[in-house]
Amino acid sequence: MKKIIFALIITGSIVYIFSCTKSSTYGYSTCTGVPVSTDSTALLAFAASDSITPTKDTSGLYYQIVTQGAGIRPFGTSKITVTYVAKYLTGQVFDSTSKPLTFELDSLILGWQYGLPKIQPGGRIKLLIPSALAYGCTGSGSIPSNTPVYFDITLIDVKE
DSSP, rough: OHHHHHHHHHHHHHHHHHHSOOEETTEEEEEOOOOOGGGGHHHHHHHTTTTTEEEOOSSOOOOEEEEESSSOOOOOOOOEEEEEEETTOOOOOOOOEEEEEEEEESSHHHHHHHHGGGTTTTTTEEEOOOOTTTTTTTTTBBBBBTOEEEEEEEEEEEEO
């Protein structure tokens, strides 16, 4: 009898633990993101307060090319070398680098994948990224879910 009660307690505990976690399907989060258009007002307000004259991409990304640069444009699997400052729309910096970092473009958030091909090495671009093209409904590290973000990026080099 004690073994049956013990088994029921263990089974109940396991069911309770798994019922309290985020729901998922086959290991993927089932959170719900916001449509790209939802963040437009906040992105445009940030642009106005920071004297950014944005252009809207068909993806919903807003950008301002500060310097075009010259040379080959990054695409897909290009290795890009950049410096950048990343901010929330409150103006709070959440990430930055003073030393150049290298990434594969297709491993980065969609906002970068859509924005960086607009410039060339030596170029600088300001990206106002809706949450759906940034870190989505899951967020990342200290970045909350469904958070639109701003990046000021200098593209130093592109390797195919």
